[in-house]
Amino acid sequence: MTSANLWRLVAPEPSGVIQLDDAQRVAATPRDGVRVVLGGPGTGKSTVIASAVVERIRTGSSLERLVVLASSRSAAQSLRRDILRLRGGAEVGARVTTVHGFALALMRDLGDPEQDLRLLRAPDQEQRLRDLLEGLPTDFWPLEVREAATTRTFARQLREVLARARQLGLDPDRVEEIAGEEELYRAVGRFFELHLTVGDFDGALDYAELVHRTRILLTEDSVAEAVRARFDAVLVDDGQELDEVSFRLVGDLARIGSPVLVTADPQQRLGAYRGASAAAVSHLLQLPGAERFDLSTGYRNQEAVTRGLNGLRRALALPEAAQPPTAAPGPVGRVTVTHYDDPAAEQAHVAALLRQAVQEGCQWRELAVVTRRGGSELEVLARELSARGIPVDVDGEDRALGVQAAVRSLLGALAFAAAPEEMAADLAPLLLGPLGGLTAVQLRRLRRAVMQAGENSWEALRRAAGDPIILDRLEDADADAAARLIRLLDRVGGELADGAPVAGALWSLWAGTPWPERLRQAALGGQRSAEEDLDALVDLFDLSARRAELNGISGALTFIQEIEREEIAGDTGRELSALPKGVRVLTAHRARSGVWRRVYIPAVTEGSWPRSRWQPGLLDPDRLAPDHLDAASTGGLVAAERRSFYVACARAREELHVSAAVASEERPDPPSRFCRELGVEPREVHGMPDGFLTPQALVADLRRVVEDPASSPGLRRAAALRLARSPHRDAAVSSWWGVRAPSSRGWSMSDPVVITGSSLQGILRCPRNWFLSRKGGGEKDRNIQATVGDVVHMIAQRAARDGLDLSRMLDLLDDVWPRLRFVREWRGLLERDRLVEALIRFDRWHRHNPGRLLGVELDFEVGLEVSGVPVLLRGTVDRLELHEDRLVVVDLKTTRKPATSAELAEHSQLGVYQLAARLGAFARLAPEATRIGEPSLLQLRHGEVLPMQQYQDVLPEGRSWIHDQLEQAVATLRLGDFQAWESSFCQWCSFQDSCPAVRPGGLL
Known part of the structure; x- marks a missing residue:
């Protein structure tokens, strides 16, 4: 065995307290009272929190006696790892969580023991709201919104308004008071009262209500005393992301005597859309005895990046902003702003720049591409980069589970099995998808075979699946694939009707087709998209297993709605995930906790970043906020967009590359004003980059040279040697077309031979055309x-x-x-x-x-x-x-x-x-x-x-x-010799470009 085949274990990073600067050391030193530590990007705010935890443990506390709060579950996981790395060991009781997680634990430990609390996730809450809406009298809502009140969108907007009300600490009466003469919001206040009453009856709380109830609980002297005795300190990272009810909860903890340490950067506040309050930092600073500390030494952004960020900071001027960080030591770095001809050229050049970075010594995982939005925008970008040979890692929380192709295919099959009559129009995509495996030509044959039903209905296809006369009219592969999927859907539908678990139904659909083996083979062959599909499906099965209470048809439809509404987080709770191997492609919100050597931000245009065409819903959560007029103004919206752009740019350590497509008649939006605020002169790049810089493209070029008689013998020999040394599978001569052995030993007739009037006519007219169209799957689309x-x-x-x-x-x-x-x-x-x-x-x-x-x-x-x-x-x-x-x-x-x-x-x-x-x-x-x-x-x-x-x-x-x-x-079928015959039919033939009768001796 050669050394190249040996695995080598690498020692983990050494643990121990890192070297803090003077300002960080003072901020991390344990003391009573409230301390608010402000610092820009890269000044070590999270390091201060982790070091403060370790320092308190060193002076006699323990992790289970410290409350460490982060802005999200993924941020909490990252902070927990930092603490354990500095601590130098594992701790079972490490209480690093979110405000909601802490509130739930406090309510269960110190609240009413007779009350069985149940936390409602967003999909469950929406379902509850829809149930309540259906039971309301018709005149409950103002006349102008009554028809909308029955829609799913209205229920979602209503949920957001009620959540914001609790985030602001509002009761139903206060909501009605704020509404004034607006009948719609007065009705919201009345509905709020009904919603709380039902929640009290069965102990179900949403996140905002949970924190609100926790604040009420802390007003009890016995509970306040228990909290003081149980916890030595409260430490909050990313305090600028606290909504009003959360920062008031932190203030309540300070008032009962708990030492509080909060780190924040108001200029990096990203959660305004879900209630993160601009008043959080100023409120904490106004608490009795509160102290402010500033971190100004930068350890992340090199000089050029720091200058660009300072330009954005000036446009983000806030009264409580942290001091501008200094530049990190090291080379100057670089910031570029580039204008390309169109989005396709932009994506191609970004891929070329990423490959150039690797050639200059970066690793793929040290690079990131940050976008304004997730969903389809991020999916398209990731797919384009992958097509150009760039290995990408897309965060599950950025690429929502419901938008991934493999998940959509399986959920589509589940929806059809659960409600075939309602989903009849969606059968064609299933048959064409990975579960069915039919081509468009095969699907048209299937439709013609059931034409006698008048419509391509589910019942007709179910009859077709059990009718050998109908299916035998198709080619063998068509009939097998169609019948297999139709019978599978019918069987799983019967299981759901009998109350089968949703997880089991999903597995039956997955395991009942050849798709798993095809994906497995593709993944083993190095196909990255297959690996991503398998990862997404594993997450889907994990989620279905955790929703064990969902059974039968109603459970299946509920599960599908949850996935499609993207309410289920992509984070499946696996904290010890492998290091990313490719370029990170993610949104600005998800990029906040990351740092990369080089960051690329494409599509920075007006209308996209900042988003200019903002339209509030029928119900606007900001309507309840004291500053709602400012938040909903154009200036307030642009400020929120600028903050997210600032956060994205601040992820770059050495180089920042911002780009946009120039305006045109088809795309009237010009490059964004944010590009100018970076303070660098934009450069114009026209056209596409040279070549497709991928291993496949290199192999194709080498093969082209080897087979080109016009190339010199020396050049052809050099190309052949390079191919012989290449490990890429397409470089192997045995895989080339024309060299490989036939895929089957020979032609075999069916027994008996099935002949129709049209097949007889096709064989006699031109055997080659008949074989390629009917057996080779190359039939041209019907006109x-x-x-x-x-x-x-x-x-x-x-x-x-x-x-x-x-x-x-x-x-x-x-x-x-x-x-x-x-x-x-x-x-x-x-x-x-x-x-x-x-x-x-x-x-x-x-x-x-x-x-x-x-x-x-x-x-x-x-x-x-x-x-x-x-x-x-x-x-x-x-x-x-x-x-x-x-x-x-x-x-x-x-x-x-x-x-x-x-x-x-x-x-x-x-x-x-x-x-x-x-x-x-x-x-x-x-x-x-x-x-x-x-x-x-x-x-x-x-x-x-x-x-x-x-x-x-x-x-x-x-x-x-x-x-x-x-x-x-x-005789033709027996010999398997499908000759090309020239006739008047040739002018309509789909295969004449490669036909030896029409083009004898031509290059195929």
């Missing part, structure tokens, strides 16, 4: 004319089956027509006029047709032997009629040109229909028929009064031309 033909067949079928007259046929056409999409509107209008004429002809013909109709869209199947090979003739006839004692097949056509006499004489489809009828395929429908009549093509587009009807001669007794055609087709 609009083929879709129009399907519409005509459907209407004609319904007319014959349901007895529709012309007016009802035209009504049906009006219902269906809007679903068709024509490239040019005038073409659609012309086509509809011609179709109306065709239906008028059909109606006249149908009403005066002398034959007795036996059926429409009739399936048939009959066996025979051709050249010693068992053959199964199978298909569907448009119309079967009885004329006296003769069976007659009528095939409806909407082609632009009728068949020629020569084509009609040996028309394969009509010949197959005749032969099938002669062999008894329709005997059960008309036992009195003794002869076969002339089959015909009914050309609905042609004819004056009635449609043109083209008749084929009846087959003679014994052997005929149709037997010759069948023998020729069987």
Whole structure:
């Protein structure tokens, strides 16, 4: 074994107290009273909190006697790790949590022991609000909002308003008082009272109500004394993120005698949208005996970055702002502002800059790309970087679980299984997705196979899954994939109807298809997207397991709603996660606790950052705040946006690269004003970067040189040597097209051989085209004319089956027509006029047709032997009629040109229909028929009064031309030799670019 194959264990970072500067040491020294430590980015505020904890332990306290509060669960986890690293060991009782976590623990430990507290998460609270809204009288809300009051959006906005009320310490009466003459907010106050009453009845609290009740609890002397005896100090990191009820709780703890240490930077306040109060720091500074400490020595941002941040700080001027930090020691660093031609060019250049950074000595994990918003914006950026060979790590809390493709696929299947009738329109995406695995061509075949149901409904497809005649009309792979998924959905739906757990239903859907193995193989092969899909699905299964109380159909729908509303955090509680290996792609809010050598911030344009088109909802939480007019003003909104941009820029240690796409007619928003505030001259970069700097692109270039006869022998030899040394899988010669062995040993026919009229016609016309389109999966998308033909067949079928007259046929056409999409509107209008004429002809013909109709869209199947090979003739006839004692097949056509006499004489489809009828395929429908009549093509587009009807001669007794055609087709299938035959059909062929008959000797 070589040394390259050995694993090496790396020692962890040494523990111990770090060296603090004088200001940090003073701030971290234990003392009584309230201390507020202000500092800009990189001044060591979190280090002060961690060091203060360690110092208190050194002087006799313990972790379980210290309350350490952070702004979020992930921040609490990070701070806990810092404390344990400085402490030099593990501690079971490390109480590092959020304000809400501390409040819940306090209520359970010191509150009413008879009260069974239950904390409502946001989805549960919304569901409770919707239940209450449904039970209200119709005149509860003002007339102008009554219709909106039943919507999910109204319930979400109402939840946000009620939460803000408790964050501000407001009671229902106070809400009504603030509302004044506004009837809507007066009704909110009344609803608030009802909501609290119901919550008191069953002990359910939301987060804001929990902290409010904790403040009330602390007013009891016995509880205050117990808190003083239990805890030695309260330490709060990122105090600028406290909402009003939270900072007042901290003030309450100070008033009962607990020492309080708070670190904050008001210019980095990001949580204003969820209630983080601008008054938090000033309120804490006004507490009796409060002291202010300032940290001004910077340890993060180098000189150029510090200068850029100072430009932003000047625009963020606040009375209680911390002192500007000094620059960190080391090189000057760099700040750039770049304008690109468009977003695509911008993303390509960012990828090139990231690769350049690695070439200059950075590691991927030392780089970050920060965006204004998460969701789809972040997803698109991460996907584009991945496509350009950049390994990315997207934080789960930034890329919400519900927007990830793999999760959407599995949840879509769960929704369909739970409510198939309501989700019928979503079956196509499931069949096309990773669970179904069908191609667009295969899906169209499936739709045609169930056309006799009139609509592509769930019930029709369920019948198709259990009907071998319908599924056998498809190719084998189509039938297997479609039937497997349809039966799986039906089975899981039955399990949910019987009350099965949601977690079990999800696992059944996942394990019941080949998708897990495909993902596994792709991940083992190094496909990063497969690894990301598996990570997302693991999180989904973890969440479903933790929601064990969700069962049955209602539980499944509730779980889906929770994921889709993105209320379930991406953080699944795994604290000891592996170090990131790629470039971090995340939002400004999630970037706050991180530091990287180089930070890239794209898409900094007006309208995006800052967001200029802000529109409040029907219910605005800021309406209840004392400063709501300022918060809702343009200045207040821009200030919030500037703070988030400041936080994003402050993550850069050495280099900061900000970029934007220049304005154009399609994208009128110019680069943001924030770019100018950085104080550097923007540079213009036009065009795309040279080449695709990815391993795949390098291998492709080398392969191109090796195979190019115009390249010199020396160059081709050098490229071949480089390929031979490359570890990339695409560089292996055995993987190249034309070199690999055939994927199968040879062609094998089915037993019996299934032949339809259309497949016979396709094999005889051009075996190569038939094989590539029907067996190779390369069938070209059906054009609009083929879709129009399907519409005509459907209407004609319904007319014959349901007895529709012309007016009802035209009504049906009006219902269906809007679903068709024509490239040019005038073409659609012309086509509809011609179709109306065709239906008028059909109606006249149908009403005066002398034959007795036996059926429409009739399936048939009959066996025979051709050249010693068992053959199964199978298909569907448009119309079967009885004329006296003769069976007659009528095939409806909407082609632009009728068949020629020569084509009609040996028309394969009509010949197959005749032969099938002669062999008894329709005997059960008309036992009195003794002869076969002339089959015909009914050309609905042609004819004056009635449609043109083209008749084929009846087959003679014994052997005929149709037997010759069948023998020729069987011989082709037996040999597996699918030659290309040139004909007039070639002009419509999808494969002529690689056809040896049309382009002999051409390069494939």
